[in-house]
Amino acid sequence: MPAKRTRLFVVLMLVSIVAVCAIPAAAAKYPQPKLWEHSTPGVDRMPFVYGDTLYYVRDYDIYYSVWDNAARAWSEPKEVPGT
Structure with a gap:
């Protein structure tokens, strides 16, 4: 039983690491936002x-x-x- 828990823990940790590492890669797909050329100081x-x-x-x-x-x-x- 402890071996199953250890394997489950290792798998969950690896999945978590992969998910966290994928966040910056996904964010890198989008360019920086820029102001619209017709923007004004108004609301x-x-x-x-x-x-x-x-x-x-x-x-x-x-x-x-x-x-x-x-x-x-x-x-x-x-x-x-x-x-």
Whole structure:
């Protein structure tokens, strides 16, 4: 019985070591976050993407920006009409 417990302990330790070593490798897949080119010192919140359009709130006004595939960039943000 002690041999089974020892084997189980060793297996659990090895699995734990492999899992802990895999965390930095998984985190290395993602690039560092960067600010959006249209960021401002105002309060930008509640982003929502619908298709190729990004909607968000800046200082309680609703804005949108459209993704341009050819330029590979977001358009200059515009206020949503009627808000």
